[in-house]
Amino acid sequence: MRWIAEASPRQLARIAGGLYLIVILGGAFAIGYVPGTIVVPGDPAATFHNIQAHELLYRLGLVAHITILACNVPLALIFWDLFKVVNRRLALLVVFFTLVGTAVEGAGLINQFVPVVLLDGHYSAALTTAQLQALSYIPIDSLEAGYAVSTVFFGFYGLALGYLVFRSTFLPRWVGVLLAIGAVGYLTYGFAIFISPGFAGNLVPYVQLPSLLGEGSFCLWLLIAGVNVQRWKENASTAASRLEWAR
Amino acid sequence: MERTLQGSPLSPLSPRSRARITGAVYLLFFLTAIAGGVVTPGTAKEVVAHEALFRVGFALSLVSTVCYVAVTALFYQLFRSVSRSVALVAAFFSLVGCAVGAAGSLFQLAPLVVIGDAQYSSVFDVTQLQALTQMLLDLGAQTGSIALVFFGVFDILIGYLIFKSGFLPRILGVLMVIAGVLWLIFLSPPLANHFLIFVEVPGFVAELALMLWLLIKGIRVEKELGEPA
Numbered sequence: 001m002r003w004i005a006e007a008s009p010r011q012l013a014r015i016a017g018g019l020y021l022i023v024i025l026g027g028a029f030a031i032g033y034v035p036g037t038i039v040v041p042g043d044p045a046a047t048f049h050n051i052q053a054h055e056l057l058y059r060l061g062l063v064a065h066i067t068i069l070a071c072n073v074p075l076a077l078i079f080w081d082l083f084k085v086v087n088r089r090l091a092l093l094v095v096f097f098t099l100v101g102t103a104v105e106g107a108g109l110i111n112q113f114v115p116v117v118l119l120d121g122h123y124s125a126a127l128t129t130a131q132l133q134a135l136s137y138i139p140i141d142s143l144e145a146g147y148a149v150s151t152v153f154f155g156f157y158g159l160a161l162g163y164l165v166f167r168s169t170f171l172p173r174w175v176g177v178l179l180a181i182g183a184v185g186y187l188t189y190g191f192a193i194f195i196s197p198g199f200a201g202n203l204v205p206y207v208q209l210p211s212l213l214g215e216g217s218f219c220l221w222l223l224i225a226g227v228n229v230q231r232w233k234e235n236a237s238t239a240a241s242r243l244e245w246a247r
Numbered sequence: 248m249e250r251t252l253q254g255s256p257l258s259p260l261s262p263r264s265r266a267r268i269t270g271a272v273y274l275l276f277f278l279t280a281i282a283g284g285v286v287t288p289g290t291a292k293e294v295v296a297h298e299a300l301f302r303v304g305f306a307l308s309l310v311s312t313v314c315y316v317a318v319t320a321l322f323y324q325l326f327r328s329v330s331r332s333v334a335l336v337a338a339f340f341s342l343v344g345c346a347v348g349a350a351g352s353l354f355q356l357a358p359l360v361v362i363g364d365a366q367y368s369s370v371f372d373v374t375q376l377q378a379l380t381q382m383l384l385d386l387g388a389q390t391g392s393i394a395l396v397f398f399g400v401f402d403i404l405i406g407y408l409i410f411k412s413g414f415l416p417r418i419l420g421v422l423m424v425i426a427g428v429l430w431l432i433f434l435s436p437p438l439a440n441h442f443l444i445f446v447e448v449p450g451f452v453a454e455l456a457l458m459l460w461l462l463i464k465g466i467r468v469e470k471e472l473g474e475p476a
Contacts, residue, residue, distance in 0.1 A: 044366055092320045096338075100316055100346045107350035130370040138360055138367070145356040149349055152309055153316070194306040
């Protein structure tokens with residue numbers, strides 16, 4: 001593990017880019033493709049049938065989801081290391097929002113286990129098939145609202161991160177702007193789901209494009225270009241003298 | 248060097264203005280938490296009757312949790328000069344509390360899905376649906392009790408840090424410790440609900456006093472030490 005402890009800012013940026021890529025691709029599979037294939041909106045019976053018929057795919061979606069949540073944790077730590085030289089308070093906020101958002105999203109995964117648990121046959125004596133199907137559909141039906149809760153935390157994460165990137169000088173400013181615009185999209189969608197789900201439905205998929213653009217360009221920039229190490233070191237020495245000054 | 252220290256927009260804020268910012272975010276937490284708590288109905292029937300209000304209350308409560316995450320980060324910055332390790336442990340307790348609380352709010356969303364949807368009312372009768380909704384709301388409230396225990400430990404540790412700090416009045420620290428100990432009664436939710444007023448009032452008073460002090464008086468600057476790395 002020594003190489004991690006001694007990793008240069010550029011290596012850290014590359015690792016973060018790689019983790020972010022896993023998060024984006026895994027998210028597209030777990031939150032986009034799998035529910036898109038299996039869930040039949042408004043039809044508990046057909047959804048229940050699809051989960052039974054494609055149980056492996058359904059479970060793979062869960063595996064992918066847990067994996068991306070696990071990637072978020074080291075990602076938060078790397079962002080702390082990279083951005084504490086810009087502004088410690090905001091960098092800490094990025095870490096905290098990531099941790100809480102990830103924990104909430106992980107807790108929400110319990111919802112997706114409900115159908116598989118109800119499927120296993122222990123409950124068919126007490127409940128009719130239609131009732132079992134309806135009971136399994138409640139968590140599926142609540143998924144979107146559940147994601148919206150973690151989306152709010154990731155929205156504020158995106159605002160803080162966008163500001164840090166914008167101010168950093170070691171990453172391009174436009175990436176910070178795109179991240180912040182994507183974050184506004186997250187927040188708009190999240191709160192729309194709570195307050196007016198019908199309106200939120202009209203926002204899809206347009207509201208998702210800015211965050212894909214923002215996080216996608218951030219991820220690829222970290223992965224391919226890394227950070228400008230010279231500028232990062234300038235930031236670090238400014239931060240060090242600032243600490244000295246504060247003392 | 249490109250940026251001079253004083254000219255930089257990121258130049259360090261004075262400790263007093265940092266305390267004020269903490270107080271301001273804390274105030275925002277108070278306002279959203281109280282507004283969210285007041286308008287959120289507690290029973291299945293009320294949720295059905297006031298769905299729009301329930302939705303707004305939910306959004307406000309979530310914003311209050313977001314504010315508390317920010318307050319947690321700002322408290323860590325404020326108190327790490329007193330004891331870095333205690334400040335960090337306090338922050339982690341608060342984060343776990345925030346995560347548990349926000350995850351528990353997921354239970355509150357489910358009733359909205361369940362009620363008034365034909366696909367559920369065709370297989371369950373009205374009393375069954377109401378019971379299901381009430382169960383989900385109650386589970387949400389139970390999760391809230393779990394979160395309060397973590398916030399109790401957070402309050403105790405913050406109280407200790409205030410007491411030791413020298414830059415805030417010791418009485419605020421004592422109040423926070425008392426409030427924190429009382430929140431721990433939520434280890435047994437029935438007991439806590441029995442004495443609810445005696446748990447909530449000191450908790451409210453302690454946090455309100457701390458918030459107002461930070462917002463209005465800030466901190467005694469000469470006592471606040473620099474920031475170790």
